[in-house]
Structures are given as C-alpha cells and as structure tokens.
Amino acid sequence: MKRRIYYFTGTGNSMRAARVIAQKLGDTEIISMRTDPADSPASDCEMVGFIFPVYHWTMPAPAVSFVERLDISPTAYVFVIAMPSLICGIACEKLAEILAGKGIRVNYGDLVHNVANYAIVYPPFPPAKLMVPQAEKKLQKIADDIIAKKEQPYPRAGKFIKWRRDRVMGPYLELQKYADNPFTISQDCISCGLCSRVCPCRNIILQDGRPVFQHHCANCMACVVSCPKRAIGYEITGEDKTLLNASDAKTPIVKLMGLPKNRKLYRNPYISANDLTKDKEQW
C-alpha cells in the first residue's frame, strides 16, 4: 500500500511542506494537483495527504476540482494541511466536505502560517526570515503526528469569518474570472517558456514565442515570481477596468492591484523555479 501527498502551490510553500512531510514519512510520493487525478488515483493508498494555500478564505478552485475527481481508498488515513498567511477560513472544511461526499473522513488537519504571497496586491509579509523558520518547525511537528497516525480535528472557520465570508470574499471570488486579463509581457521576455512550465493551472501557452494567458488563472503568482527577466507585469487599464467595474464598487482590491517594477517578490527559499515545474517526486 502506498503513501501519497497531493499539493497545489504557486510560490512553493505548499510544495516545501509536502516535501518535508514526505521525507520524514519515507517512501512517499508527492504529486502536483496540476496532474490528471485519473493518472494517480489514491484508491491503492494507505495514507493520503492534501496540502494547499488558502485563497480568499477557502481552498483554491483548481485544488477543489482535482479532489472532486480523485478516487480515494475508504480505509486510508487522510490528512489536510492548509498554508494560509493569516486567515484559513473554510479551506479545510471545504476539503472535508468534498471527501465526505465520497464517504471519506479526514483523520488529521492543521494549518501552517507562512509568507503572504499575493504580489499583484501587496509586497510579501510578514518577513520570510521570520515566517519560514517557524513554518519549518511546525512541519516537523506535523510530520511526527502523521507518522504516529494521530487523530486531530481539522481547523474550522470561526462564526465571524463564516458570517462575513460571502460579503467580504464574494467580490474577490468574482474577480477570479478576470484574474489574468491584466497580465502584461514586456520587451524583456526571452521566450524561455518557464512561466508556462511553472503554472499549476496550465494557463500559459507560448504563441510565436510570446506567453498567452488562457483565462483559467488562479492568480497563484508562480509565473510572476519565476520569470528570469521580470517581464511579467500586471496593469488594469481600459477594457479591464470596464470588466472589473462591478467588483470595483464592492471591494477596494481593484484599486490595489498592480505590480510596480520594484515590488519585492517571494518564493519559498527551499523551492526553485525548476522545482515548480515538477509534477511528481518520490521521497
């Protein structure tokens, strides 16, 4: 029987978590949620883990779609680790709900706070120097718990977050439809294709050497932080502004969106751009 961890990542925090836990467990495969779940079902696994960032107080949409299509053994020990910066919201509950629909129970859940990475909205915070060592320490503890097959309830959103979620996050989720419209590619682009290879949503194709966005973007920031020439920008203008008007009225996020040339970017220090191109690893 196999052990497997499925992860979704933009800037490497979740991939790093999957690696740390897999290495400590030993003999464990880690698989990116950008793969087809039918290619690596968990129907023959004795242990199955899910690790992902939190987007807009919930689980990233591509991770939802992956887990919905995944076959899992009903006898597996199942764990979930969410990687928020501040607010986990219903991220773990969402996973538990999908699995409950398949008759699967989550045995263990926890969250690990890390650097907030939404580069087109704000610079990274709190400092990586502070957050990454804390996250590494917590991952070791979580790995020990999982080795011991500990039972631990997954984190749940408080009443306030549940009450405000639709109102506060609704407009942000609405924006996701247009999330990649404002991306720009500058003359510095060398057509290396790395942005396309790191994208966990397979949302970028190269046409005549130019990256073209396919409108199923999760705004994960992998392409932005991986471009060796910093050729990817984000600018809301003209037509985009019209598209975003509806959300503009309900949330200040549109006014904050953009990518100044000098903005500091964050990628987990243990994860390279090349690592982000990988689909599977055995530890």
Ligand SMILES: Cc1cc2nc3c(=O)[nH]c(=O)nc-3n(C[C@H](O)[C@H](O)[C@H](O)COP(=O)(O)O)c2cc1C
């Ligand atoms: C589109 C987007 C939405 C986000 N929303 C939240 C959120 O609601 N709560 C939170 O704590 N962090 C939020 N974050 C921060 C990420 O969850 C956090 O930086 C995470 O550790 C990144 O993981 P990764 O490196 O595996 O991509 C958001 C980041 C992005 C890009």
Ligand code: SF4
């Ligand atoms: S990673 Fe940067 S340089 Fe390479 S193709 Fe993409 S935009 Fe161009």
Ligand code: SF4
């Ligand atoms: S296009 Fe860029 S931001 Fe959008 S999902 Fe792909 S890598 Fe992430």
